[in-house]
Amino acid sequence: MKNIGEFGLIDRISTHFTAPAGVTGIGDDCAVIPQKSGLDTLISTDLLVEGRHFLLEDVSPRDLGWKSAAENISDIAAMGGRPESAFLSIALPGSLDAGWMDGFIEGFASLCKRYGVQLLGGDTSLSPDRLFINITVTGSCPHGSAKLRRTACPGDIICVTGTLGDSACGLQLILERRGAAKRPCATQPLPEKDAEYLIERHYRPIPRVEEGIRLSSNPAVHAMMDVSDGIASDLRHILDASRCGAAVNLPELPLSESLQRFCLSRGTDPYSPAVEGGEDYELLFTIKPGADAGVPCTPVGTITEGKGGIEWLGGSKKDYKGFTHF
Amino acid sequence: MKNIGEFGLIDRISTHFTAPAGVTGIGDDCAVIPQKSGLDTLISTDLLVEGRHFLLEDVSPRDLGWKSAAENISDIAAMGGRPESAFLSIALPGSLDAGWMDGFIEGFASLCKRYGVQLLGGDTSLSPDRLFINITVTGSCPHGSAKLRRTACPGDIICVTGTLGDSACGLQLILERRGAAKRPCATQPLPEKDAEYLIERHYRPIPRVEEGIRLSSNPAVHAMMDVSDGIASDLRHILDASRCGAAVNLPELPLSESLQRFCLSRGTDPYSPAVEGGEDYELLFTIKPGADAGVPCTPVGTITEGKGGIEWLGGSKKDYKGFTHF
Numbered sequence: 001m002k003n004i005g006e007f008g009l010i011d012r013i014s015t016h017f018t019a020p021a022g023v024t025g026i027g028d029d030c031a032v033i034p035q036k037s038g039l040d041t042l043i044s045t046d047l048l049v050e051g052r053h054f055l056l057e058d059v060s061p062r063d064l065g066w067k068s069a070a071e072n073i074s075d076i077a078a079m080g081g082r083p084e085s086a087f088l089s090i091a092l093p094g095s096l097d098a099g100w101m102d103g104f105i106e107g108f109a110s111l112c113k114r115y116g117v118q119l120l121g122g123d124t125s126l127s128p129d130r131l132f133i134n135i136t137v138t139g140s141c142p143h144g145s146a147k148l149r150r151t152a153c154p155g156d157i158i159c160v161t162g163t164l165g166d167s168a169c170g171l172q173l174i175l176e177r178r179g180a181a182k183r184p185c186a187t188q189p190l191p192e193k194d195a196e197y198l199i200e201r202h203y204r205p206i207p208r209v210e211e212g213i214r215l216s217s218n219p220a221v222h223a224m225m226d227v228s229d230g231i232a233s234d235l236r237h238i239l240d241a242s243r244c245g246a247a248v249n250l251p252e253l254p255l256s257e258s259l260q261r262f263c264l265s266r267g268t269d270p271y272s273p274a275v276e277g278g279e280d281y282e283l284l285f286t287i288k289p290g291a292d293a294g295v296p297c298t299p300v301g302t303i304t305e306g307k308g309g310i311e312w313l314g315g316s317k318k319d320y321k322g323f324t325h326f
Numbered sequence: 327m328k329n330i331g332e333f334g335l336i337d338r339i340s341t342h343f344t345a346p347a348g349v350t351g352i353g354d355d356c357a358v359i360p361q362k363s364g365l366d367t368l369i370s371t372d373l374l375v376e377g378r379h380f381l382l383e384d385v386s387p388r389d390l391g392w393k394s395a396a397e398n399i400s401d402i403a404a405m406g407g408r409p410e411s412a413f414l415s416i417a418l419p420g421s422l423d424a425g426w427m428d429g430f431i432e433g434f435a436s437l438c439k440r441y442g443v444q445l446l447g448g449d450t451s452l453s454p455d456r457l458f459i460n461i462t463v464t465g466s467c468p469h470g471s472a473k474l475r476r477t478a479c480p481g482d483i484i485c486v487t488g489t490l491g492d493s494a495c496g497l498q499l500i501l502e503r504r505g506a507a508k509r510p511c512a513t514q515p516l517p518e519k520d521a522e523y524l525i526e527r528h529y530r531p532i533p534r535v536e537e538g539i540r541l542s543s544n545p546a547v548h549a550m551m552d553v554s555d556g557i558a559s560d561l562r563h564i565l566d567a568s569r570c571g572a573a574v575n576l577p578e579l580p581l582s583e584s585l586q587r588f589c590l591s592r593g594t595d596p597y598s599p600a601v602e603g604g605e606d607y608e609l610l611f612t613i614k615p616g617a618d619a620g621v622p623c624t625p626v627g628t629i630t631e632g633k634g635g636i637e638w639l640g641g642s643k644k645d646y647k648g649f650t651h652f
Contacts, residue, residue: 008424009424009427009450010450012424012427012428012431013414013427013431013445013448014445016431016432016434016435016445017435017438017444017445017446018444019444019446020444023444023446025444025445025446025447026445026446026447026448030447031411031413031446031447033411033446035361035362035363036361036362036363036364036365037361037362037363038362039362041367043411043413043446043447043462043464044447045413045415045447045448045449045460045462046415046449047415047416047417047449047451047458047460049417049451049452049453049454049458050454051454052417052451052452052453052454053451085357085359085369087357087369087371087462088339089371089372089373089460090373091373091375091378091458098334098335098338101335101338101339102338105338105339105342106342108342109342109343112343118343118344118345118346118349118351119339119340119342119343119351119352120343120345120349120351120352120357120359120369121351121352121356121357121369121370121371122339122352122371123371123372123373123460124335124336125373125375125378125379126375126378127375127378127456128375128376128377128378128456129455129456130453130454130455130456132373132375132417132458132460134371134373134415134449134460136369136371136413136462138369
């Protein structure tokens with residue numbers, strides 16, 4: 001779409017609609033709809049377009065099925081909810097056979113089963129050429145406990161679960177191996193177990209469902225989302241929604257040993273994949289200083305007063321950009 | 327997808343999942359999920375692929391937006407539910423500009439507003455070439471009142487709301503006008519107001535929400551769905567799910583005067599668009615003989631014992647086929 005980014009587009013769309021009182025609509029990881037039962041229903045939807053979000057020649061059907069489910073379940077985890085049901089729409093090009101679809105569904109179902117998510121519906125169609133996938137996931141959480149993007153406070157500590165950037169390095173390896181990305185002059189070879197780990201993190205991400213549920217019951221946790229486009233992009237969503245700034249200490253970013261060896265072997269900046277690389281599906285949250293998060297996590301910075309964007313401290317680069325959808 | 331139809335595909339998918347007790351999952355117009363509040367939540371999802379479900383050169387963005395909303399809201403109407411919220415995923419090719427998107431959303435929002443449906447979320451992406459739209463709609467109905475496909479009984483009268491086949495004739499006119507379909511030797515010209523009516527029925531269908539709600543509170547109504555692929559296809563879904571057969575009296579089919587004049591002008595069988603043409607979004611339901619449906623409708627046949635398929639009575643053709651997605 002010419003001259004209009006994703007968020008310009010979303011703004012244009014949202015002017016036509018007003019969420020009813022008490023309902024969180026457009027602008028967070030999920031919609032949050034209060035129910036009379038005392039639970040809030042969470043709903044999220046995500047689309048995946050061949051050639052934009054994945055390349056068929058790079059991914060096995062099982063891995064694509066797993067990853068499609070993980071991305072969507074992660075949106076429920078990002079609110080601190082328990083995922084419940086999924087709806088799968090898939091437009092299949094004629095070139096894919098039933099065996100491909102069986103593999104996709106096996107991967108999809110194996111991640112869903114891990115979290116008790118049932119596929120309750122969907123839609124299927126032939127596609128004239130490309131594969132399109134859209135998944136809607138529902139979940140629930142106790143009323144009012146969903147963690148939103150707009151509730152970060154100046155002074156909050158910014159934390160992340162797990163390690164960042166592994167998925168981006170995995171993708172880089174996949175692209176190098178089929179010759180689609182240039183491999184920089186290696187200063188040292190990369191052990192195969194590191195390559196395997198990084199590629200696994202790219203193809204088989206684990207959404208942080210249990211951590212999200214624990215964080216949602218912690219009143220010291222203020223804002224939360226998942227890391228899907230890289231924290232350079234995702235943290236900005238929290239800052240925009242909360243009207244705050246942030247300072248991130250690059251040397252505090254949690255980096256796996258495999259990522260460190262990968263970046264060393266290629267002579268590249270290890271902070272770039274960690275803050276610009278997407279698809280880690282870790283949780284990014286802000287918490288009152290001094291409070292215990294109650295889950296394994298790493299503090300990486302502080303929320304600041306004013307809408308000053310992100311200050312990147314302790315590295316040589318002063319600006320980073322995450323993935324954008326347009 | 328080679329050698330596998332839509333329903334073969336759905337069977338393959340559904341073997342991996344089991345809907346929890348009390349939940350209606352794959353196989354009806356919507357999933358039906360009981361809530362503690364005494365209401366059941368209804369969820370449906372539908373995808374629309376450029377080149378498969380519509381052609382960009384044939385449809386204005388406003389009409390496409392309206393129709394996308396109508397199709398999905400109709401799935402809630404098909405269960406007798408009240409539609410509540412919508413989630414829109416759209417992958418936009420770079421050739422479409424912001425003005426196109428504004429038109430689409432205007433059409434989409436104008437139908438949603440009619441039924442109090444709020445857009446609560448979605449996803450947007452660039453698409454390398456084709457436009458891809460996926461909509462998820464939620465709704466609700468009193469617990470246990472959703473009308474399913476599997477509850478038709480032998481002896482039931484088969485009824486439809488409104489008139490059938492108008493949308494298919496409208497599409498035929500659209501294709502004739504841009505030279506994409508052959509116009510048969512006309513025996514008489516078609517008045518412009520008939521053409522306008524049929525094209526309007528194609529582009530601006532009205533889902534039968536109020537009728538559906540009234541029918542859902544009527545215990546004499548047994549099975550229900552909406553007419554999206556033509557009753558030759560849709561009635562078969564009710565028969566397969568209910569393990570029954572049916573006899574349909576073709577001369578009883580409700581045909582608009584415009585459709586009759588259109589078919590007369592082209593010398594074609596008026597029953598074909600009425601039973602094979604999709605996208606009318608009327609309601610198709612079965613009701614106990616002698617009972618009052620409580621909404622304007624036309625009886626068109628009877629549910630019979632045994633899985634004998636559909637017997638078409640009173641016409642010259644003995645078999646009809648609806649739209650198939652593969």
